[in-house]
Amino acid sequence: MSARKHARSSRPKRSRGFRLEIQAITASSLLVARRVRRDLAALVALVMLVALTSVLAVGVPSHIEATLNGGAREAVAAAGQDTDLLLRTPVADISGFGTATAERVIAFGGEVPDRLPDTLAAVARETSTGLLGPELRAKGPASTVLVRIAVLDPAAAPGVILADGALPTADSAAPGEPTRLGIAVSTEAASAAGLAVGDTLTVPTASIDDTIVLEVIGIVDAVNPSAQSWVDLPGLWDPVVSPSSGAGTGASFTALSDAAGFDRVATYFPDVSNAIIRTSFNPSAFDLQRFTAVGDSIDELETSASTLSEGSPIGVAATSGYEKAMSGFPVAAAAASAQLSTLAAGLLGVALLVTVLSGTALAARRRPEVELLRSRGASVGLVTVHAAVESVVVTLVGAGLGIAVALALGFDISSVLLLVIAAGTAAAAPVVSTLLQAVAVSPARLATVRIAGAAVLIALSITAVVALRSGTGMGGVWIDPLTLAAPVLCAGVIAIAVSPLISWVTRSVSSLGSRLRGAGAVLAGSSARDGRSIVTLVALILASSVAITSLVLFHSVAAGQETESYRAVGGDVRIDGTSDAESLVRRFEDAGATAAAIAVLDGVKVQGTSSSAAVTLLAVDDDYGRLLTETPARQQQGQNAEAASRLLEQKSPGTAEQAMAPVPILLDSRAARAAGEYGASLDFGGTLVPVVAVGSTIDTPGFLGGPVVVVDRSRLAAYLDAAVVGRPGGFARPDLDPTTVLAVGDSAGSVAAGAGTAGAVVDRADSLARSRDGALVAGVAAATVQSLLGTAILAMLALIVTTFIGARRRGRTLALLTALGLPKRFGVALALGELAPLVVGSIVGGSIAAAVVLAVAGPAFGADILAGGSVVYVLPPWLALSIVGVAAAALAVAVLVDIPLSRRITTSDILRTGEES
Numbered sequence: 004m005s006a007r008k009h010a011r012s013s014r015p016k017r018s019r020g021f022r023l024e025i026q027a028i029t030a031s032s033l034l035v036a037r038r039v040r041r042d043l044a045a046l047v048a049l050v051m052l053v054a055l056t057s058v059l060a061v062g063v064p065s066h067i068e069a070t071l072n073g074g075a076r077e078a079v080a081a082a083g084q085d086t087d088l089l090l091r092t093p094v095a096d097i098s099g100f101g102t103a104t105a106e107r108v109i110a111f112g113g114e115v116p117d118r119l120p121d122t123l124a125a126v127a128r129e130t131s132t133g134l135l136g137p138e139l140r141a142k143g144p145a146s147t148v149l150v151r152i153a154v155l156d157p158a159a160a161p162g163v164i165l166a167d168g169a170l171p172t173a174d175s176a177a178p179g180e181p182t183r184l185g186i187a188v189s190t191e192a193a194s195a196a197g198l199a200v201g202d203t204l205t206v207p208t209a210s211i212d213d214t215i216v217l218e219v220i221g222i223v224d225a226v227n228p229s230a231q232s233w234v235d236l237p238g239l240w241d242p243v244v245s246p247s248s249g250a251g252t253g254a255s256f257t258a259l260s261d262a263a264g265f266d267r268v269a270t271y272f273p274d275v276s277n278a279i280i281r282t283s284f285n286p287s288a289f290d291l292q293r294f295t296a297v298g299d300s301i302d303e304l305e306t307s308a309s310t311l312s313e314g315s316p317i318g319v320a321a322t323s324g325y326e327k328a329m330s331g332f333p334v335a336a337a338a339a340s341a342q343l344s345t346l347a348a349g350l351l352g353v354a355l356l357v358t359v360l361s362g363t364a365l366a367a368r369r370r371p372e373v374e375l376l377r378s379r380g381a382s383v384g385l386v387t388v389h390a391a392v393e394s395v396v397v398t399l400v401g402a403g404l405g406i407a408v409a410l411a412l413g414f415d416i417s418s419v420l421l422l423v424i425a426a427g428t429a430a431a432a433p434v435v436s437t438l439l440q441a442v443a444v445s446p447a448r449l450a451t452v453r454i455a456g457a458a459v460l461i462a463l464s465i466t467a468v469v470a471l472r473s474g475t476g477m478g479g480v481w482i483d484p485l486t487l488a489a490p491v492l493c494a495g496v497i498a499i500a501v502s503p504l505i506s507w508v509t510r511s512v513s514s515l516g517s518r519l520r521g522a523g524a525v526l527a528g529s530s531a532r533d534g535r536s537i538v539t540l541v542a543l544i545l546a547s548s549v550a551i552t553s554l555v556l557f558h559s560v561a562a563g564q565e566t567e568s569y570r571a572v573g574g575d576v577r578i579d580g581t582s583d584a585e586s587l588v589r590r591f592e593d594a595g596a597t598a599a600a601i602a603v604l605d606g607v608k609v610q611g612t613s614s615s616a617a618v619t620l621l622a623v624d625d626d627y628g629r630l631l632t633e634t635p636a637r638q639q640q641g642q643n644a645e646a647a648s649r650l651l652e653q654k655s656p657g658t659a660e661q662a663m664a665p666v667p668i669l670l671d672s673r674a675a676r677a678a679g680e681y682g683a684s685l686d687f688g689g690t691l692v693p694v695v696a697v698g699s700t701i702d703t704p705g706f707l708g709g710p711v712v713v714v715d716r717s718r719l720a721a722y723l724d725a726a727v728v729g730r731p732g733g734f735a736r737p738d739l740d741p742t743t744v745l746a747v748g749d750s751a752g753s754v755a756a757g758a759g760t761a762g763a764v765v766d767r768a769d770s771l772a773r774s775r776d777g778a779l780v781a782g783v784a785a786a787t788v789q790s791l792l793g794t795a796i797l798a799m800l801a802l803i804v805t806t807f808i809g810a811r812r813r814g815r816t817l818a819l820l821t822a823l824g825l826p827k828r829f830g831v832a833l834a835l836g837e838l839a840p841l842v843v844g845s846i847v848g849g850s851i852a853a854a855v856v857l858a859v860a861g862p863a864f865g866a867d868i869l870a871g872g873s874v875v876y877v878l879p880p881w882l883a884l885s886i887v888g889v890a891a892a893a894l895a896v897a898v899l900v901d902i903p904l905s906r907r908i909t910t911s912d913i914l915r916t917g918e919e920s
Contacts, residue, residue, distance in 0.1 A: 064417045092318065200221065201218070349553070387434060387441065
C-alpha cells in the first residue's frame with residue numbers, strides 16, 4: 004500500500020518538474036531574444052561563415068570529382084581505338100565449325116547497339132562491321148596482285164564516293180556463275196594495279212575445274228579514309244606496292260564486295276574469313292563511375308559473350324584493349340585525388356576552424372549570462388537548450404544559404420557525409436563551449452578528457468595517413484572523407500605537440516621582456532602569456548602546412564615535367580629526318596643557339612664476351628659535346644656532358660694502322676651490361692668493330708629509348724674506311740650521314756618554326772605545354788592557386804577573429820596603463836606579444852606538419868606520375884621567404900584591426916562596469 008502511495012506521489016512531482024522546466028524555457032525566451040538582438044551582427048557573421056563552410060563542403064568534392072571526370076574523358080580520348088570493344092567471328096570456315104555467313108554477320112552488327120549491356124550502351128559512340136577474306140594471289144591484266152575481299156556494310160555505304168562504274172550488289176554476278184564476283188576498288192588501288200572498270204582478276208582455287216573471277220565493276224573514293232568503318236579493312240584506301248615481295252607480284256590491296264556475293268564465293272577461299280564488329284566509345288560520356296563500370300562490363304563480355312549473341316544464329320568472342328590502354332589512369336587519378344584532397348582539406352579545414360573559433364568566441368562572450376542564469380536556478384539542460392536552439396537555427400540558415408550558392412555555382416552535392424560533418428561540427432562547437440561553462444569540471448577530469456582526446460586524434464591521424472598512402476577510396480567511391488581529413492588531423496596532432504613549445508617560448512619571452520628596458524618589451528612579454536588559442540593555432544598550422552606541401556608538390560611536379568621534356572626531346576628542339584643537317588646547324592648557330600647534327604642507327608648489335616644486345620647507335624661530332632654543355636646541368640642531357648667531352652677528346656688516328664684500334668664509345672647501363680668488361684665490339688652486318696668504353700655510364704637519352712651507345716662519328720668512319728682497305732671485297736657500310744639535329748637556346752624554337760619542311764620538328768615547349776595542359780595536371784595546378792589564395796585569406800580571418808576575441812581584454816589593460824601615463828601606442832606591443840607566438844608557432848608547426856605529410860604519405864601524391872617521370876621533392880628557395888612574408892603581413896593586418904578595437908575602451912568604462920564584467 005505504501006509503495007502505491009509513493010508511486011502516486013512521485014508522478015505529480017515529476018510532472019511538476021517537467022512543467023517548471025517548460026515554464027523556465029518559456030520565461031527565458033525573452034532573454035534569448037534580447038541576446039539575439041544584441042549579438043545580431045555576430046550571428047550574421049557566423050551565418051556567413053557557416054555558409055562559406057557549406058559552400059566549400061559541397062564544392063570541394065564536386066571540384067575534385069569534376070577534375071577526375073575530365074581526366075577519365077581525356078584518358079579515353081587519348082587511348083582512341085585501343086579501347087574499342089571487338090566482337091569476332093569466323094565467316095565461311097571451310098572446317099564447318101563456328102561459321103557464319105556475311106549476311107548474318109551484317110545483320111547481327113546492326114543489332115549490336117541494342118544488345119549491348121546498359122553500361123556500354125550509355126557510352127557507345129559507333130558500331131561498325133568489318134568483314135575480310137584471306138589474302139588471294141590473283142592474275143590481273145597487268146601483273147599478279149595480292150587481293151583481299153571485304154564486304155561493304157550497307158551502313159558504311161554513305162562514306163563511299165563512286166568515281167566510276169557501280170557499287171557491288173546482290174545482282175552484280177551473272178546468273179549461273181557462282182564463282183564470279185563483282186568488286187569495287189579504290190582509286191589508289193586501281194592506279195597501283197593498273198585496273199579499270201570491266202577488268203577481271205583470276206584467282207585459282209583448290210579445285211582444278213574452278214577459278215574465282217573478280218570483275219571490277221566500280222572505282223571508289225572515301226569521304227574519310229580514317230573513318231571507323233574502314234579500320235578493320237586494311238589496304239582498302241592505302242594499297243602497298245612491293246615488287247620485291249615475289250616474282251611478278253604487283254600491288255597488294257583490299258576490294259569491296261556485297262554480302263550475298265561474298266557468301267557465294269567465300270566457300271572457295273583457301274582459308275577462313277573473319278569478321279570484326281567494332282564498337283567505339285564516346286569519351287565525353289565517361290565519368291569516374293562509368294570508367295570502372297565499363298571495364299567491369301567488358302571483362303564480363305570477354306569471359307562470356309553469349310549474352311550478346313543469345314537468340315542469334317552466330318556466336319562471337321569479345322576482346323578489348325580497354326584495360327591495358329587505361330591501366331595508367333587509376334594510378335594518375337589516385338595521385339591527383341591525393342593532391343587535390345590535401346588542397347581541399349586545407350581550405351575546408353581552415354574555414355571550419357574559423358567557424359568553430361567564431362562560434363566558441365560568441366559562446367564565451369555569454370559567460371556572464373550563463374553564470375547569472377545558473378545562479379538563479381537555471382538547469383544545465385535549460386542553458387544547453389538555449390545554446391542548441393540558437394546554434395541549430397544559425398547552422399541551418401547558413402548551411403541552406405551555402406548549399407543554394409554552391410548549386411547556383413554549378414556544384415553537385417557529391418558527398419553528403421562531408422557536408423553533415425562540417426555543419427554538425429559548426430553547430431556543436433558553441434553548444435559544447437556553453438555546456439563547459441555551465442558545468443563545473445575538475446582539473447583532473449579535464450586533463451583526462453584532453454589526454455583521451457589527444458589519443459583519439461593521434462589514432463585517427465594515423466588511420467587517415469594510412470588511407471591516404473594506400474589510396475583508399477579510389478575504387479567506386481572517389482572521395483573518401485577520411486583521406487580528405489588526413490592533413491587536418493595531422494595539423495591537429497602537430498598543434499598539440501607544438502603547443503607546449505609555444506608555452507615555453509612565451510614564458511621565455513615574458514621572462515626576457517621583464518628584464519629588458521622599456522615598457523614595450525615588458526608589455527609584449529606579459530601579453531605573450533595570453534597567446535594560447537589552440538583552435539587558432541590548429542587553423543594557422545593547417546594553413547601553413549597545406550601551403551608548404553602544395554607548393555613543394557607543385558614546384559616538384561613542374562621541375563619533373565621540365566626534366567621529362569628535355570628527356571623526350573633531347574634539347575629545346577629536335578628535327579628528325581632532315582636531309583641537310585649541316586645547313587640546319589649553321590642556321591641555328593647564326594641565330595645564337597647551339598646545335599648538333601647526329602646520326603641515329605637502329606638495330607646495331609653490341610657484342611660482349613658472353614652476351615649481346617641490339618642497341619641504338621648515336622654517332623656524334625664535337626658539336627654534340629658543346630650542345631650538352633649548354634644544356635642545364637640539372638637536366639639529364641647536361642649530366643652527360645662530361646662523359647661526352649671525354650669521348651670527343653680522344654685523338655683522331657693518324658695512320659690506317661692506328662685507325663684499326665678499338666673505337667672509344669659511351670654506354671648507358673643496359674648496353675654496359677651486354678658489353679661486359681672486356682672485348683666488346685659493334686656488329687655491322689657481320690663486320691665487327693672493336694670498341695672500348697670511356698668515361699662513366701651515361702643516362703639514356705629519353706628520345707632514343709635504350710639501350711644506347713654513343714660513338715665519335717669520325718673515329719667510327721675512320722675504322723670503317725680502314726676496314727674497306729683491308730678487305731678489297733668490301734662490305735655493306737652503314738650510312739653515317741647525320742639526319743637528326745638537336746638544338747638548345749632561346750632562339751631554337753623560332754629557327755625550327757622557320758625551317759619549313761626540313762624534317763619533323765619536335766619542340767620542347769610544345770611537349771611541356773601538352774604535359775601541363777592535361778586535365779589532371781591542369782586541374783591540380785588551378786586548384787593549388789585557388790586553394791593557396793583561399794587558405795591565406797581564411798588563415799588571416801582566423802587571426803583577425805582571435806584579435807577580436809582578445810581585443811576587449813587588451814583594451815582594458817591598455818586603458819589602465821593609459822591612466823598611469825603610458826601612451827596608447829603601447830597597445831601595439833600588447834597585440835604583438837599575444838599574436839606573434841601564434842604566427843611563429845604556425846610557421847614552425849606547419850613546416851613540421853608538411854615534412855611529416857610528405858615523408859609519410861609522399862608516395863600517395865604520385866608526383867612522378869603527374870610529371871611523367873622521376874621527381875625529387877624540391878624546396879623552392881623563395882618558399883621560406885614567402886611564408887614568412889605572408890605571416891608578417893597577416894600579423895600586421897591583425898595588429899591594425901586591434902588598434903581601433905582596443906582603444907575603444909576607456910578608463911571610465913572600467914570604473915563604471917568593473918574590470919571583469
